[in-house]
Amino acid sequence: MPxxxxxxxxxxxxxxxxxxxxxxxxxFSVSMDIRPGEVHALIGENGAGKSTLMKIxxxxxxxxxxxxxxxxxxxxxxxxxxxxxxxxVLIHQELNLAEQMTVEENVFLGRELRKRGVxxxxxxxxxxRGFLDDIGLDISPEDRISDLxxxxxxxxxxxxxxxxxxxxxxxDEPTAVLTExxxxxxxxxxxxxxxRGTAIVFVSHKLAEVSAISDQVTVLRDGQWIGTHAAKDLxxxxxxxMMVGRELSDLYPPTNEVDVDADKALNVTDLMAPGVHxxxxxxxxxxxxxxxxxxxxxxxxxxxxxxxxxxxxxxSILFDGAPANFHSVAAARDAGLVYLTKDRKEKGLxxxxxxxxxxxxxxxxxxxxxxxxxxxxxxAALERAIRRFDIRARDPNVNVGxxxxxxxxxxxxxKVMECDPRIxxxxxxxxxxxxxxxxxxxxxxxxxxxxxxxxxxxxxxxPEIIGLCHRVVVMREGEITGILTGEDINESEIVRYAAGxxxxxxx
Amino acid sequence: MTEITMSTAxxxxxxxxxxxxxxxxxxxxxxxxxxxxxxxxxxxEGNITNLLTRSAFIGIIAVGATFVITAGGIDLSVGSMAAxxxxxxxxxxxSAVGTFxxxxxxxxIGCGCSIILGLGAGLVNGLLTTKGKIEAFxxxxxxxxxYRSLVTYFADGGxxxxxxxxxxxxxxxxxxxxxGLPIPVWVFxxxxxxxxxxxxxxxxxxxxTAIGSNESxxxxxxxxxxxxxxxxxxxQGLCVSLATIIYVPRLGSASSSTGVLWxxxxxxxxxxxxxxxxxxxxxxxxxxxxxxILTTIGNILNFTDMISNYLNGxxxxxxxxxxxxxxxxxxxxxxxxx
Numbered sequence: 001m002p003x004x005x006x007x008x009x010x011x012x013x014x015x016x017x018x019x020x021x022x023x024x025x026x027x028f029s030v031s032m033d034i035r036p037g038e039v040h041a042l043i044g045e046n047g048a049g050k051s052t053l054m055k056i057x058x059x060x061x062x063x064x065x066x067x068x069x070x071x072x073x074x075x076x077x078x079x080x081x082x083x084x085x086x087x088x089v090l091i092h093q094e095l096n097l098a099e100q101m102t103v104e105e106n107v108f109l110g111r112e113l114r115k116r117g118v119x120x121x122x123x124x125x126x127x128x129r130g131f132l133d134d135i136g137l138d139i140s141p142e143d144r145i146s147d148l149x150x151x152x153x154x155x156x157x158x159x160x161x162x163x164x165x166x167x168x169x170x171x172d173e174p175t176a177v178l179t180e181x182x183x184x185x186x187x188x189x190x191x192x193x194x195x196r197g198t199a200i201v202f203v204s205h206k207l208a209e210v211s212a213i214s215d216q217v218t219v220l221r222d223g224q225w226i227g228t229h230a231a232k233d234l235x236x237x238x239x240x241x242m243m244v245g246r247e248l249s250d251l252y253p254p255t256n257e258v259d260v261d262a263d264k265a266l267n268v269t270d271l272m273a274p275g276v277h278x279x280x281x282x283x284x285x286x287x288x289x290x291x292x293x294x295x296x297x298x299x300x301x302x303x304x305x306x307x308x309x310x311x312x313x314x315x316s317i318l319f320d321g322a323p324a325n326f327h328s329v330a331a332a333r334d335a336g337l338v339y340l341t342k343d344r345k346e347k348g349l350x351x352x353x354x355x356x357x358x359x360x361x362x363x364x365x366x367x368x369x370x371x372x373x374x375x376x377x378x379x380a381a382l383e384r385a386i387r388r389f390d391i392r393a394r395d396p397n398v399n400v401g402x403x404x405x406x407x408x409x410x411x412x413x414x415k416v417m418e419c420d421p422r423i424x425x426x427x428x429x430x431x432x433x434x435x436x437x438x439x440x441x442x443x444x445x446x447x448x449x450x451x452x453x454x455x456x457x458x459x460x461x462x463p464e465i466i467g468l469c470h471r472v473v474v475m476r477e478g479e480i481t482g483i484l485t486g487e488d489i490n491e492s493e494i495v496r497y498a499a500g501x502x503x504x505x506x507x
Numbered sequence: 508m509t510e511i512t513m514s515t516a517x518x519x520x521x522x523x524x525x526x527x528x529x530x531x532x533x534x535x536x537x538x539x540x541x542x543x544x545x546x547x548x549x550x551x552e553g554n555i556t557n558l559l560t561r562s563a564f565i566g567i568i569a570v571g572a573t574f575v576i577t578a579g580g581i582d583l584s585v586g587s588m589a590a591x592x593x594x595x596x597x598x599x600x601x602s603a604v605g606t607f608x609x610x611x612x613x614x615x616i617g618c619g620c621s622i623i624l625g626l627g628a629g630l631v632n633g634l635l636t637t638k639g640k641i642e643a644f645x646x647x648x649x650x651x652x653x654y655r656s657l658v659t660y661f662a663d664g665g666x667x668x669x670x671x672x673x674x675x676x677x678x679x680x681x682x683x684x685x686x687g688l689p690i691p692v693w694v695f696x697x698x699x700x701x702x703x704x705x706x707x708x709x710x711x712x713x714x715x716t717a718i719g720s721n722e723s724x725x726x727x728x729x730x731x732x733x734x735x736x737x738x739x740x741x742x743q744g745l746c747v748s749l750a751t752i753i754y755v756p757r758l759g760s761a762s763s764s765t766g767v768l769w770x771x772x773x774x775x776x777x778x779x780x781x782x783x784x785x786x787x788x789x790x791x792x793x794x795x796x797x798x799x800i801l802t803t804i805g806n807i808l809n810f811t812d813m814i815s816n817y818l819n820g821x822x823x824x825x826x827x828x829x830x831x832x833x834x835x836x837x838x839x840x841x842x843x844x845x
Contacts, residue, residue, distance in 0.1 A: 309727070329729040339727070347723040352787060353716075361717055362728045364710045372708035415728075 010035050011199050012168050017066035019052055026052050030225040032218050034168055036197045041210040044220035044243055045434035050203050054170050058090035059083035087167035091157045097145045104128045104141035107160045131159045135189045151182035158189055171202040175209055176432050179295035187213050207236035221245055240435050251439050252467030253446035258287045265423055265454040271315035273305035277478045283454045290469030291458040293498045298478035299458045303425045307332040307339045338421040340412060342428035348412045351401030355411060356382050358400050363419035385414035390440060406437030425456040442468055462491050476500050530833055531780050531796035542807045549810055556689055558806050563691035564750045566798035568769060569776035570702040570791060571746030574739040576777050577789030579719040582632060582743050583647040586769035587654035592624045592751045593761035594658040597667045609672035621748040629744020633737030659763040669759040681756040691753040703791040715739060719786025776801055779830040
């Protein structure tokens, strides 16, 4: 309990909520009070029951037992988003916007203002412009959603919620895909909403952000309520401990020193491609090379150009000392260079299919025997991958879309490792996955590098770049601004290079 | 979600087979029973052979369509393509008579010409959709119009007829039997088996499914998306040319009304068979059943006076809608899901 503070009555409270799916219990008597003008963070590992609790709080699911109270009154929330009528709005992680429609049309979707039976576009435009000015978002009501950045889309969702007079705003990982600058802007909006008396519940895996923005923190673990504390009493470390239930001293594996004279596995000189200007770097055998920078700094673009996903206009690439020019992903793969995408749902895995076809897809030519596919070899590969990468599925025949994010990420790593690469490029290796699985992934990466594979880690999470990499390349606006080694690999150095405050002279 | 998956898994184990997969087979069985009850002659050997022969055209084309649709495409041009290929075949054979006589050589020249045209027309569709980056619906709507008007032009608005002597040589390809089954049925069987193998047992089939499920995932998984997609249209073209080769000797002529609405029947067969129209899941076995179902409906209507034969289209339409409704598989489950 926050002492010495004025405690207002909760708008929305969960009292002893339990939920089972069939015979599988996922929440055990969880209680949570949400007060006006308060930011309440909900944290826990993947599978802890956060999403289920959020869906119950917003009426998308009904609890198996327990009560939901709105303004102190026992209420059965209507499903399918109808809780918006009582002022409870859930913003899904996958934003719910009609991409081809304008901002204004989206905000008023489903409750358009009418005048004599015809849409009153002028009134709607004025209203939306008012909201946009309110939160300081520099877009026009006539902009098409598909032309906006992810952060801007997120803001549009918030505008939509504001226009519905939301009293409780529940957000599922709103900052997962935002850059640090965008996150700051987002937090500014959150503070403004808070000042207006809106209650905000949000889920995040980024504990530093939780510390920065929330007033209250509720921790769930395995469906159990672990505790609710004032954010100022917690540090990111203590939150992580509560989530995991154990000490996380060895989050990062010990780094092996790389032989400075090790052979160069990859040598990129003066690479030019869309969004990339004159990028030169090299990668040694067995090295873990970090790529840091703000989102949009061109890190992904560099490697899409290197491995044949996009065209490059100039520059040379030496692979094991020999010139390489990959025109297709298949050519890069056959040479031993693989790229693991950061977008596992859209570009990484076939969510509607089972684990076996997903695992073998990337290295499929390896599984061809004669004319046909060797199913036994595929099965054996899946068994090996499940063991090696500790992929946990209730049932091996489950659709990949039903796996947790952490298990999907492990499967994706197993998929690209199926073709025994010599260079592995991992883009955002731990986006949206819990601390426990993160730790596992870091150890896998270190083990892969220890076997002599060269690894590139592209990440927007500074701690993982610092904890994992031997050297760090920092990019800004398509150019490399610095390559850091040893003691220089620390947060403030990286930020200086990423923000353009400092840059190395390049020849 | 969890609940539903678990309960369907249980049902599957109990019944021993998947109702969705067996649906088309059950539907065909029911149709056969109805046909038999209406007129026992339905199950006579002559009628069954006739039925199988009739379904061969649509069936062969639909096998190709299964690949196109599974990889997320659509080909509306197949009916017109068949007509123009038939037309050109006849012109080529008629003009080859002077040089090669009225023997088997001329027929083989016609068949070779059909296959080249089929592969070429498929490649055009494939390249326009992939390299040209035009939507498959638009491309094949365009080529559909082009091929249709070309056959009308070649026939000068009338009918192209095959030289009478060649007709005699070519005739057995449609009318003769081999081990008790008409030759078109054998072609259908071979195409079906080859298609099934290609779809279910080869890397190519896996690639089609992956592209239809999610093209980006396919691209990032080192699949040459454009090449695979273009190949599905080439396969479709090959299937059309094979169907045309066995169709031409049936009437020995081609006109602007040849192959009208075949594209819709082929797509219907594919969908009735359980392949998903937006791609990512293809069933060759289902497609074969779908083609048989469509032909059986027409056949039953021929056998009975209860419903006018002119209502064939109505019955086919109803079957398509019912089939897809049944495949949704969530009827009656709406309440328990919430």
